[in-house]
Amino acid sequence: MAAARAYLTGGRIGADLDRLSALRARIMARLTGAGAARVEPETLQPADLLLDLYGEDIRARAYIVEDPSAGELALRPDFTVPVARLHMAGGADPARYAYEGLVWRRQPPGSDRPSEYLQAGIELIGGADPAAEEAEVFALIAAALEGAEAAPLTGDLGVVFAAIAAMETTEPRRAALRRHVWRPARFHALLERYADPPAPSPTRAALLGADRAGRIDAIAAAGRIIGARGEAEILERLDALTEDAATPPLEAGEKAMIEAVLAVKGRSDEALARLRAMARAPMHPALDRMERRLDALADLGVDAGALPFDAAFGRGLEYYDGFVFEFRSARAGLPPLGGGGRYDALTAILGGGAGAPAVGGIVRPEALLAAGAAA
Amino acid sequence: MSVKLGLPSKGRLQEASVEWLAARGVNVERADEGREYAGRITGVEGVELQLLSAAEIPLELAAGRIHLGVTGEDLIRETIPGWEAKVDLGPALGFGHADLIVAVPAIWVDVETLHDLDAAAAQFRRRHGRRLRIATKYHSLARSFLTARGVADYRLVDSQGATEATALNLTAEAIIDITSSGETLRANHLKPLADGLILASEARLCRSLTAPTDAADAAVLAALRSRIGA
Numbered sequence: 066m067a068a069a070r071a072y073l074t075g076g077r078i079g080a081d082l083d084r085l086s087a088l089r090a091r092i093m094a095r096l097t098g099a100g101a102a103r104v105e106p107e108t109l110q111p112a113d114l115l116l117d118l119y120g121e122d123i124r125a126r127a128y129i130v131e132d133p134s135a136g137e138l139a140l141r142p143d144f145t146v147p148v149a150r151l152h153m154a155g156g157a158d159p160a161r162y163a164y165e166g167l168v169w170r171r172q173p174p175g176s177d178r179p180s181e182y183l184q185a186g187i188e189l190i191g192g193a194d195p196a197a198e199e200a201e202v203f204a205l206i207a208a209a210l211e212g213a214e215a216a217p218l219t220g221d222l223g224v225v226f227a228a229i230a231a232m233e234t235t236e237p238r239r240a241a242l243r244r245h246v247w248r249p250a251r252f253h254a255l256l257e258r259y260a261d262p263p264a265p266s267p268t269r270a271a272l273l274g275a276d277r278a279g280r281i282d283a284i285a286a287a288g289r290i291i292g293a294r295g296e297a298e299i300l301e302r303l304d305a306l307t308e309d310a311a312t313p314p315l316e317a318g319e320k321a322m323i324e325a326v327l328a329v330k331g332r333s334d335e336a337l338a339r340l341r342a343m344a345r346a347p348m349h350p351a352l353d354r355m356e357r358r359l360d361a362l363a364d365l366g367v368d369a370g371a372l373p374f375d376a377a378f379g380r381g382l383e384y385y386d387g388f389v390f391e392f393r394s395a396r397a398g399l400p401p402l403g404g405g406g407r408y409d410a411l412t413a414i415l416g417g418g419a420g421a422p423a424v425g426g427i428v429r430p431e432a433l434l435a436a437g438a439a440a
Numbered sequence: 441m442s443v444k445l446g447l448p449s450k451g452r453l454q455e456a457s458v459e460w461l462a463a464r465g466v467n468v469e470r471a472d473e474g475r476e477y478a479g480r481i482t483g484v485e486g487v488e489l490q491l492l493s494a495a496e497i498p499l500e501l502a503a504g505r506i507h508l509g510v511t512g513e514d515l516i517r518e519t520i521p522g523w524e525a526k527v528d529l530g531p532a533l534g535f536g537h538a539d540l541i542v543a544v545p546a547i548w549v550d551v552e553t554l555h556d557l558d559a560a561a562a563q564f565r566r567r568h569g570r571r572l573r574i575a576t577k578y579h580s581l582a583r584s585f586l587t588a589r590g591v592a593d594y595r596l597v598d599s600q601g602a603t604e605a606t607a608l609n610l611t612a613e614a615i616i617d618i619t620s621s622g623e624t625l626r627a628n629h630l631k632p633l634a635d636g637l638i639l640a641s642e643a644r645l646c647r648s649l650t651a652p653t654d655a656a657d658a659a660v661l662a663a664l665r666s667r668i669g670a
Binding site for chain 2: 174175241248250266272288289290294296299302
């Protein structure tokens with residue numbers, strides 16, 4: 066199997082390589098045919114930037130190499146950030162980009178996932194009609210899977226954020242929940258904590274009971290400032306803790322509401338109807354968006370009402386913050402053949418506050434061939 | 441072939457290992473009053489001694505170049521990906537105690553637990569526009585511990601020595617390091633988090649699961665096991 070590559074027993078030489086190359090060309094023709102400009106980001110990306118955007122998880126997954134002058138560089142673990150970087154550095158809105166090439170991800174010991182594989186994809190950045198663009202990306206990726214059996218799954222983190230916005234609690238609590246949408250265990254621990262706050266330690270109780278002068282004395286008595294977190298931050302957080310301690314426990318109905326939203330699962334038309342039935346006023350704009358997307362999908366010939374929807378889907382993929390989708394193969398050992406979603410907040414971080422609406426999707430050509438796509 | 445036993449080449453860990461083995465009838469004889477990194481095992485037949493730096497022992501065990509070795513549980517778990525398939529931790533030896541912990545500046549009176557650390561990290565990122573830095577050499581253990589507990593908005597910075605001084609030197613805000621008495625933490629204006637114990641480590645007599653073992657080796661290992669339990 067010397068010529069084996071990701072998910073394939075061949076593909077590195079001769080006829081097998083020809084089949085894969087033909088498939089790659091066909092996919093790129095389809096993506097550029099949708100009006101996307103070809104883009105070819107650098108293989109080596111600044112590790113600092115990826116770490117700042119994705120956090121430590123990426124350091125566990127990306128191959129990091131040292132350059133004596135450039136510092137730490139990472140072999141690109143995906144295309145979304147590298148393409149969005151190129152766009153933020155000089156592209157004009159609206160833009161659509163198509164790309165394909167290798168990505169690299171370290172795999173845990175014992176995993177049979179490949180550490181090097183191909184992705185081909187499209188990114189729509191700065192568009193004016195989000196629902197239509199989400200539908201278009203979904204339909205394009207579905208079309209690129211032609212010939213392979215794959216079951217779609219969709220979700221919408223925008224609905225989850227809207228449900229958090231509709232919760233009756235304080236803004237700091239909502240902000241903490243928003244921040245942990247991608248960490249379900251921590252998210253639920255926070256809900257438990259707000260519903261049934263732990264008793265403060267004696268030290269904490271004394272601090273909460275102290276006035277500002279008392280707090281400043283307590284800080285001074287505790288040592289000296291080391292590191293970059295200063296006294297103002299400690300005092301600010303003591304204020305936040307005081308406010309939180311004075312906040313009544315989260316009502317059972319609030320926790321039940323968010324959990325009910327996250328539990329919605331089924332056909333998209335039925336899911337939308339159920340979400341509408343349980344929605345509070347702040348949730349309706351997100352549900353209107355979902356409805357417009359389903360209409361736009363139907364316009365593109367997708368059986369939109371029947372699309373499987375799971376409100377909790379997408380929570381493992383930090384940086385997606387709206388519509389998310391995936392196409393799963395029934396064949397054992399294959400990853401999702403395609404997938405993607407909306408990542409508006411990420412472009413805002415890359416652009417230093419000035420973001421742009423962005424949605425994209427990818428297919429995995431090798432997995433696609435392994436799943437039986439025609440070359 | 442012979443059974444290879446790896447011991448730390450110097451220091452407290454070596455002395456304690458030698459004593460522990462001697463108490464079980466396995467004697468380490470050093471030539472040249474311990475200055476030369478060589479020696480031999482008496483009291484049991486067919487065992488060859490290898491004196492190695494503490495950091496090498498986990499790697500040698502995992503690679504199967506030694507059959508047995510004394511090292512800290514923390515080093516096995518940190519340095520060998522998928523260690524369970526390569527090394528059996530073996531008996532705890534009752535010395536080399538070291539707790540891997542999360543510590544923050546003592547002056548952070550608002551931070552007692554990981555929940556507080558996570559909230560402080562969110563606040564830090566909002567105010568400074570970058571992630572809160574945690575200095576450590578235990579990257580793997582640190583990352584999996586913080587991930588499992590849902591701590592976000594931090595960044596690990598590498599520190600291979602004097603980790604307790606990093607906050608003082610303004611190269612980190614918090615640390616993850618081993619501590620035994622806590623005195624070094626206090627001296628460096630740090631305090632451990634109440635729920636920040638990552639691993640209570642001690643020295644172990646580890647057995648390689650990958651070392652080639654012929655019938656004679658197996659017999660020696662069986663004889664050793666009855667004496668020392670590894």
